[in-house]
Amino acid sequence: MQILLVNPNTTASMTATAADAARRVAAAGTEIVAATSSMGPVSIEGYYDEALAVPGLLLEIARGEKAGAQAAIIACFDDTGLDAARALATIPVIGICEAALASVSFIAQRVTIVTTMERSRLPLEHLVHRYGMAGRAKVRAADIPVLSLEDPHSNARDRLRNEIAAALREDKAEAIVLGCAGMADLTAELRREFGVPVVDGVAAAVKQAEALVTMGLATAKRGAYAAPLSKPYRGLLEVFEPRSLTV
Amino acid sequence: MQILLVNPNTTASMTATAADAARRVAAAGTEIVAATSSMGPVSIEGYYDEALAVPGLLLEIARGEKAGAQAAIIACFDDTGLDAARALATIPVIGICEAALASVSFIAQRVTIVTTMERSRLPLEHLVHRYGMAGRAKVRAADIPVLSLEDPHSNARDRLRNEIAAALREDKAEAIVLGCAGMADLTAELRREFGVPVVDGVAAAVKQAEALVTMGLATAKRGAYAAPLSKPYRGLLEVFEPRSLTV
Amino acid sequence: MQILLVNPNTTASMTATAADAARRVAAAGTEIVAATSSMGPVSIEGYYDEALAVPGLLLEIARGEKAGAQAAIIACFDDTGLDAARALATIPVIGICEAALASVSFIAQRVTIVTTMERSRLPLEHLVHRYGMAGRAKVRAADIPVLSLEDPHSNARDRLRNEIAAALREDKAEAIVLGCAGMADLTAELRREFGVPVVDGVAAAVKQAEALVTMGLATAKRGAYAAPLSKPYRGLLEVFEPRSLTV
Amino acid sequence: MQILLVNPNTTASMTATAADAARRVAAAGTEIVAATSSMGPVSIEGYYDEALAVPGLLLEIARGEKAGAQAAIIACFDDTGLDAARALATIPVIGICEAALASVSFIAQRVTIVTTMERSRLPLEHLVHRYGMAGRAKVRAADIPVLSLEDPHSNARDRLRNEIAAALREDKAEAIVLGCAGMADLTAELRREFGVPVVDGVAAAVKQAEALVTMGLATAKRGAYAAPLSKPYRGLLEVFEPRSLTV
Amino acid sequence: MQILLVNPNTTASMTATAADAARRVAAAGTEIVAATSSMGPVSIEGYYDEALAVPGLLLEIARGEKAGAQAAIIACFDDTGLDAARALATIPVIGICEAALASVSFIAQRVTIVTTMERSRLPLEHLVHRYGMAGRAKVRAADIPVLSLEDPHSNARDRLRNEIAAALREDKAEAIVLGCAGMADLTAELRREFGVPVVDGVAAAVKQAEALVTMGLATAKRGAYAAPLSKPYRGLLEVFEPRSLTV
Amino acid sequence: MQILLVNPNTTASMTATAADAARRVAAAGTEIVAATSSMGPVSIEGYYDEALAVPGLLLEIARGEKAGAQAAIIACFDDTGLDAARALATIPVIGICEAALASVSFIAQRVTIVTTMERSRLPLEHLVHRYGMAGRAKVRAADIPVLSLEDPHSNARDRLRNEIAAALREDKAEAIVLGCAGMADLTAELRREFGVPVVDGVAAAVKQAEALVTMGLATAKRGAYAAPLSKPYRGLLEVFEPRSLTV
Structure with missing residues (x-):
């Protein structure tokens, strides 16, 4: 195939x-x-x-x-x-996005999507609504430019971690969805670190x-x-x- | 201006x-x-x-x-x-579309949008939802190609009239919204003919x-x-x- | 006219x-x-x-x-x-209210209405829902009696400013709607002060x-x-x- | 009491x-x-x-x-x-209305309200929405003036019966709500006649x-x-x- | 009866x-x-x-x-x-639960249900939605095991009181619904204490x-x-x- | 695995x-x-x-x-x-059911679930709502007992076909979801017959x-x-x- x-x-x-x-x-x-x-x-x-x-x-x-x-x-x-x-x-x-939301819908009732920039938050909220996850999925922006995810000297990954921690604490998220294709390589690491399901949309x-x-x-x-x-x-x-x- | x-x-x-x-x-x-x-x-x-x-x-x-x-x-x-x-x-x-829906929202509670092709019906239903008119505005397709509206030999305008009549009878529409910029020149005529408000989005x-x-x-x-x-x-x-x- | x-x-x-x-x-x-x-x-x-x-x-x-x-x-x-x-x-x-919400809907996705008294907050939330802005418009009450807006000795206008500031900071409001006809004369001033669109329903x-x-x-x-x-x-x-x- | x-x-x-x-x-x-x-x-x-x-x-x-x-x-x-x-x-x-809807909500999942005039249909649909029964309760108008319910020579009661029959057949209503205080005396009779729960809001x-x-x-x-x-x-x-x- | x-x-x-x-x-x-x-x-x-x-x-x-x-x-x-x-x-x-929500819906627009365990919060949120109170009723968990309500040595009742106080202050709840049959004997006491309607579902x-x-x-x-x-x-x-x- | x-x-x-x-x-x-x-x-x-x-x-x-x-x-x-x-x-x-709806959501915007008995229709409508497909998925009952699907002498399969045809014609369904595990063996056959995607939840x-x-x-x-x-x-x-x- x-x-x-x-x-x-x-x-x-x-x-x-x-x-x-x-x-x-x-x-x-x-x-x-x-x-x-x-x-x-x-x-x-x-x-x-x-x-x-x-x-x-x-x-x-x-x-x-x-x-x-x-x-x-x-x-x-x-x-x-x-x-x-x-x-x-x-x-x-x-x-x-739709694939990630479909997968996470089988394993958790309340989830948080952590994305890059504030300007992407509202478009993702529209997708959450379109895909029938309104009331189940929140969107948070870690305020990191997309390409900074590839820059080893940026603090992008730290900001991402902080936002995940906040989602678990404040949103009572049961699972995390990574809101950018450029975060895909972090999935396994974040899952180990936070001890909750972390879903990557590419996979x-x-x-x-x-x-x-x-x-x-x-x-x-x-x-x-x-x-x-x-x-x-x-x-x-x-x-x-x-x-x-x-x- | x-x-x-x-x-x-x-x-x-x-x-x-x-x-x-x-x-x-x-x-x-x-x-x-x-x-x-x-x-x-x-x-x-x-x-x-x-x-x-x-x-x-x-x-x-x-x-x-x-x-x-x-x-x-x-x-x-x-x-x-x-x-x-x-x-x-x-x-x-x-x-x-958003302008037409905003205007008609001031003068009627239940309206019908009559558009051209079936393939445009769902995209317009998404707009109706986005603009907060879900439950107030229905969408009907008259099954007429957009450019046929400009063709004096097509039966496009008859089909449009049939669909408006059906909207008034079956949907109990209180007003009609014309769902294509190419219908703008028909507004006044249709308003006289059907005796209900007819809203053109361009105006x-x-x-x-x-x-x-x-x-x-x-x-x-x-x-x-x-x-x-x-x-x-x-x-x-x-x-x-x-x-x-x-x- | x-x-x-x-x-x-x-x-x-x-x-x-x-x-x-x-x-x-x-x-x-x-x-x-x-x-x-x-x-x-x-x-x-x-x-x-x-x-x-x-x-x-x-x-x-x-x-x-x-x-x-x-x-x-x-x-x-x-x-x-x-x-x-x-x-x-x-x-x-x-x-x-409906006019203000229609106008602001063309220029912002998330807005906050700042009104006078807590007892008016729920009625306005019902209007927000009725006019299709649920999820887009929040309502805040500045806790000021309506007629105090006309009293030069009251602190009504300061409270209004505080609430607008909170809306921008906490609600991430992109624009402000003034939730009382008695605030209409403040529109231009508040727009300059806060640097965001401020919408008055009377206009x-x-x-x-x-x-x-x-x-x-x-x-x-x-x-x-x-x-x-x-x-x-x-x-x-x-x-x-x-x-x-x-x- | x-x-x-x-x-x-x-x-x-x-x-x-x-x-x-x-x-x-x-x-x-x-x-x-x-x-x-x-x-x-x-x-x-x-x-x-x-x-x-x-x-x-x-x-x-x-x-x-x-x-x-x-x-x-x-x-x-x-x-x-x-x-x-x-x-x-x-x-x-x-x-x-709210009392009738609360009562019927305990005994049926899908119900139809039969009211008098078409002009009352939309206001009742707003109440249905307000009281959390959207998707559960339909509203039908029998097209009978309110005071005709008191007139022994009118056909108001026949029209009411026809509309109830249509609700059972077309809406698959499991129970009927009488949408006018003036219908209260008909409750027991209609219940016997149609064999389904008929709810009167006054009671x-x-x-x-x-x-x-x-x-x-x-x-x-x-x-x-x-x-x-x-x-x-x-x-x-x-x-x-x-x-x-x-x- | x-x-x-x-x-x-x-x-x-x-x-x-x-x-x-x-x-x-x-x-x-x-x-x-x-x-x-x-x-x-x-x-x-x-x-x-x-x-x-x-x-x-x-x-x-x-x-x-x-x-x-x-x-x-x-x-x-x-x-x-x-x-x-x-x-x-x-x-x-x-x-x-449905009886409590029906009763409280007649006396308040915004209410909070205080229940026992976090794991019961989401099931109750589904009931709130099912019974048409979404947007009107919040659910809070006081983090108390059900049977601790019967234990005179537990601090369950203090935790319940704290959560009610938070509901009044933060949710602007107008009335409280007790979210466990085991709280029924506290109704009158809590009503006197907090000065707001407190609804017990059993009654x-x-x-x-x-x-x-x-x-x-x-x-x-x-x-x-x-x-x-x-x-x-x-x-x-x-x-x-x-x-x-x-x- | x-x-x-x-x-x-x-x-x-x-x-x-x-x-x-x-x-x-x-x-x-x-x-x-x-x-x-x-x-x-x-x-x-x-x-x-x-x-x-x-x-x-x-x-x-x-x-x-x-x-x-x-x-x-x-x-x-x-x-x-x-x-x-x-x-x-x-x-x-x-x-x-959730798996079938997740799969069909990737290939069609409007779908119809065809199930067995009328008494299963409302429970499935609740699932449609829960899984975020309200407004996208209709439910029809073919009025066939579940076990009749296994009886070669029943007309269950004809009734199922009739209901699929009605879904395509009246609901403008773009795809069909089979609403009973007992229909799984019919999937390929119905897909060929009707020329639209037919989704089986087991697969x-x-x-x-x-x-x-x-x-x-x-x-x-x-x-x-x-x-x-x-x-x-x-x-x-x-x-x-x-x-x-x-x-």
């Missing part, structure tokens, strides 16, 4: 971190094919970056499906471009993707996710005309 | 229809500056088109603000790219934009709508690097 | 404050006609005052419509008597009223807001028999 | 119907004291009548409490003036009132129901100045 | 406490028949105990109904086995049971509460085969 | 059907250990059967965990005893169980799912005393 993991930002080192996390949990027969978006922001922090990350994401999804991927993962915790990707692809597409998405493929399930192509209608696209984005990209 | 009206699809004739509707209700001192997106789909029908319409929209918003606009309107009923535009701009940005957005400018109110730039962080953008979308676009 | 502004309490100086705020934002051709209720409480603080303020309000709405007003504003933040007024009148009727209601009139929209007279049925009214309130008051 | 039953409309024959229903279920030691409002509409159909029925209701509540009543019932299914009455009185005040309110008195519980006088502040009332409604009415 | 009160745990002294509370409010003609479960846990603290308390509860309900009870009360604040009991019995069945359930019986109302036996289908039951639980237990 | 699948009813042939469905999707290294409850009803149809199925279920979960299972599945669509099982076990426990639960085990995640044992407290259990259910069953 081939699963495509797309990093919708343009920083290849973050793709590597996510791909490592994916491979750690992938089943024996699963190949993780990682792709970095070729256009757009180097990190996704807030609505503007998110919107501009979508075209590059869609391109990689279309390429990956043509190249034989049987499912796709969007490796950004905002679930950037999820609905558009589902309308475009015929293979299942999984967001790492969760790999297992959901495998599950859907094994069960023979793919996105329903009627209603909201019907294939894009054939029509002209103009200007800089001409290449996104649906018939160029759909299989 | 200068108000920018951006049509996020690339069909100039639809821009003209919307601009006409805007000018019909604009105050004496208000200038409506209409812009058509230079890139992306010729009509927005579903999630895929919507996502690809956002970059072109953002470009026009940035240009318009630099050129002196005091408020901006997104003239597509999906409120395409609204959050990204608000993060980018310092002037207020209004979606026509509503113009009045909301004027209201905010007059009151000296603009998007709060803390929290979710804080200005995009300065960072590199790569590839085809390099031009969207925040410092290129923000004022 | 003539817009009626009714102060539903019987204190004329508060009418003047609200009328001033209204005139500051009214369009060139708009005349604000202010009326003070002729019966009932001198201020509206809690459910009891609110209920007894309704008859006087309805009388002024009926008189105003007969005298040519094209829209009416209820200048009390409880939106006192709003539904009854909409059933009675054929012109649109706007509450200042917002004027612009919503102008918007509806310009668009040719008025209350839907089917369903919940159908005109009162003709029937006898008895005793002290005989004068409110519908056929005496409706146009 | 003395329980005050106030009919907030000014039709004494409806008071008698409600008082009969109340006495049929009252405990041995309970005296039902019935009062008809001395001012306002002869029936309550929609928001306008409801608002104008409140002053007369409050007067009877105040008089009744002074005369020794230990609890009060508002015998109109809109729960007219409930919040104001609770702020005014120190004895518990019960609405017949339910009597038992809730007795329950609260026996348990020594009365309205919490802190927060939303704190006693009205002492202040001047003017004009026609001067008599409602709080210190005139409170005990 | 005979009302069955079942203590679903197997500690007879707790049954006695609850029966005393029940008898204190029962009407002159009401006989309270108390039963202690013959199987299962000695106290109910969390989901596991709750599930294992249900069979013993159902047995007592079936026996009580056969012996002539006209209504049944489940005297555990988790409303243990409520739905199963309603499906089994033809007499009405009342939970003490509330007695009055609701009397109310339903007097009104001639019992569980609707269509839909969710239809009688159990006749079918074999095996092994240790053979005795629960429906035809053995139903009347 | 060893996964325990417990059929909480006492019909071994249904266990076999579910175990077959489980094995069809299990990964290469996964062993499915199937267990049939040794006590309770032969099928679970409604609240009464459900409650009496829990003790037998808990016994098998405890035995399975002791015997080395790394995760457990409850193979009844009511998710019978899920919370109690999670409190008891230290391995993750998955309900087939979904297997993949979720594997996912959690692979990721090293198990039930959070703080808060709602803390281990049962040690205490005496009496009578017929003495064997369920926590220290007898917990590992």
Whole structure:
């Protein structure tokens, strides 16, 4: 089974971190094919970056499906471009936020998502609501820029730890969800340290993707996710005309 | 007062229809500056088109603000790219769906939105929910392609009428909201015909934009709508690097 | 255009404050006609005052419509008597709480309403829920009697400032809504002081009223807001028999 | 124990119907004291009548409490003036809609309220929501004027029966709630006829009132129901100045 | 009238406490028949105990109904086995949590339930949601084992008092609900001490049971509460085969 | 990896059907250990059967965990005893309804669950609400007894087909969820026949169980799912005393 993991930002080192996390949990027969978006922001922090990350994401999804991927993962915790990707692809597409929330919903009733920047808190609260976890999942921002997670000299990881401690103490969180793909490599360490379940969305998405493929399930192509209608696209984005990209 | 009206699809004739509707209700001192997106789909029908319409929209918003606009309107009923535009701009940005729902909320308790295609129904139901009208506003699709509204030989307008009649009879709708910018020119006619309030989002957005400018109110730039962080953008979308676009 | 502004309490100086705020934002051709209720409480603080303020309000709405007003504003933040007024009148009727929330919804995702007395907090929370802002708008009471806002020797304004500061710090409010018509004259000052959008419902209601009139929209007279049925009214309130008051 | 039953409309024959229903279920030691409002509409159909029925209701509540009543019932299914009455009185005040919904919630999961006029449907839907029965209780209007229930020549009772039959068939209602105090005398008959629980709010309110008195519980006088502040009332409604009415 | 009160745990002294509370409010003609479960846990603290308390509860309900009870009360604040009991019995069945919430809903808008153990907090939050009090009722745990309430040497009652004080101060609770049947004997004392309404679910359930019986109302036996289908039951639980237990 | 699948009813042939469905999707290294409850009803149809199925279920979960299972599945669509099982076990426990809803949430926005009996419809609606799919998932009952699914002479499968067809036509369902473990063998056939995704909860639960085990995640044992407290259990259910069953 081939699963495509797309990093919708343009920083290849973050793709590597996510791909490592994916491979750690992938089943024996699963190949993780990682792709970095070729256009757009180097990190996704807030609505503007998110919107501009979508075209590059869609391109990689279309390429990956043509190249034989049987499912796709969007490796950004905002679930950037999820609905558009589902309308475009015929293979299942999984967001790492929704996968993390689905997994944690089986093991805890009250959880806290710890994310990077305050400006990402409200978008994640919208996702919590959309995915039916309102009242069950809180969102906290550790106030750390996304790329600082990769900088060994930053105090980003300390701030993350402080916020997890606060979630356990003040929110009475029963489990923690890591709210950024760039935190995936910390999962095991934080779990040992805090003694509670710590969920990484990249790993969760790999297992959901495998599950859907094994069960023979793919996105329903009627209603909201019907294939894009054939029509002209103009200007800089001409290449996104649906018939160029759909299989 | 200068108000920018951006049509996020690339069909100039639809821009003209919307601009006409805007000018019909604009105050004496208000200038409506209409812009058509230079890139992306010729009509927005579903999630895929919507996502690809956002970059072109953002470009026009940035240009318009630099050129002196005091408020901006997104003239597509999906409120395409609204959050990204608000993060980018310092002037207020209004979606026509949210404006229509705000206006109709003052005059009726139960309303029906009549839109074009079934694939747009669920995205609009999400907007209804987001804007706090869940339980008050239903969405119906008349099953008409967006561009057929401009085709004198299509039966699009008959289908629209049938759906409005059904909304009044079956939903007990007290007022009707037209769920596509391309229907703006029909407002007065439908109001006379059905004898109930018929709300067009383009007109509503113009009045909301004027209201905010007059009151000296603009998007709060803390929290979710804080200005995009300065960072590199790569590839085809390099031009969207925040410092290129923000004022 | 003539817009009626009714102060539903019987204190004329508060009418003047609200009328001033209204005139500051009214369009060139708009005349604000202010009326003070002729019966009932001198201020509206809690459910009891609110209920007894309704008859006087309805009388002024009926008189105003007969005298040519094209829209009416209820200048009390409880939106006192709003539904009854909409059933009675054929012109649109706007509450200042709903207008303030509609305006602020275009510019911020999380807001705080700062009102006067604790006893008004729950009624306002009900309005927040009714107007679809649950989860987006918090309500704080500064513990100041309504009429103290007019008393230069009270510390009411200091308390209001303290509560705004707390809202920005603790609620992470992106914008502030002033929760009493008697605060309208402070809007500009507080906006400068705190550097965030501060919304006054009186101004917002004027612009919503102008918007509806310009668009040719008025209350839907089917369903919940159908005109009162003709029937006898008895005793002290005989004068409110519908056929005496409706146009 | 003395329980005050106030009919907030000014039709004494409806008071008698409600008082009969109340006495049929009252405990041995309970005296039902019935009062008809001395001012306002002869029936309550929609928001306008409801608002104008409140002053007369409050007067009877105040008089009744002074005369020794230990609890009060508002015998109109809109729960007219409930919040104001609770702020005014120190004895518990019960609405017949809330009492009916509380009782039926113990015996069925899905219920239908059958009321009189379409214009009362939305106000009752708001009550259903307020009382926590959203998703459990539907509202249907039989399209019968309130006073026609007393007219032996009208077809009101047939229409009521038809609507109950439709509720059982289409809504899969497990129990029926009668949505008007004027239907109270039909309860036993309809229960036999349809073979499902049929709940009358007047009877339910009597038992809730007795329950609260026996348990020594009365309205919490802190927060939303704190006693009205002492202040001047003017004009026609001067008599409602709080210190005139409170005990 | 005979009302069955079942203590679903197997500690007879707790049954006695609850029966005393029940008898204190029962009407002159009401006989309270108390039963202690013959199987299962000695106290109910969390989901596991709750599930294992249900069979013993159902047995007592079936026996009580056969012996002539006209209504049944489940005297555990988790409303243990409520739905199963309603499906089994033809007499009405009342939970003490739902009864307490119904009673307090008539006298306060914001309340706090103070329960025993943290592990019971989330189950009670689910009940609050189910009974339509979400947003109105908070749940606090005083961190006291259920049986310590009966131990004169424990500090359980002090902890309970501290939590009530915190609820009044921090939650702005207008009334308190005691979240354990074992607290019933403290009701009057705490009411005097704190000066706010304090509601005990056992007393509330007695009055609701009397109310339903007097009104001639019992569980609707269509839909969710239809009688159990006749079918074999095996092994240790053979005795629960429906035809053995139903009347 | 060893996964325990417990059929909480006492019909071994249904266990076999579910175990077959489980094995069809299990990964290469996964062993499915199937267990049939040794006590309770032969099928679970409604609240009464459900409650009496829990003790037998808990016994098998405890035995399975002791015997080395790394995760457990409850193979009844009511998710019978899920919370109690999670409190008891230290391995993750998955309900087939929650697993089916989690899987389908990744591939469709609007779905319909088709279950057996009307009396199961409301319990499933509660699960839909609990799992955050309210507004996304409808429940239909095909009016077929559970065991008739195994009877080659019944028309159960035709009725199921009719209800699926109605869901696609009337609910505009994008995917179908089979609402009974006994339907698991029909999944592939119905998918081919109707051309939409058809989700079976047994298969979904297997993949979720594997996912959690692979990721090293198990039930959070703080808060709602803390281990049962040690205490005496009496009578017929003495064997369920926590220290007898917990590992």
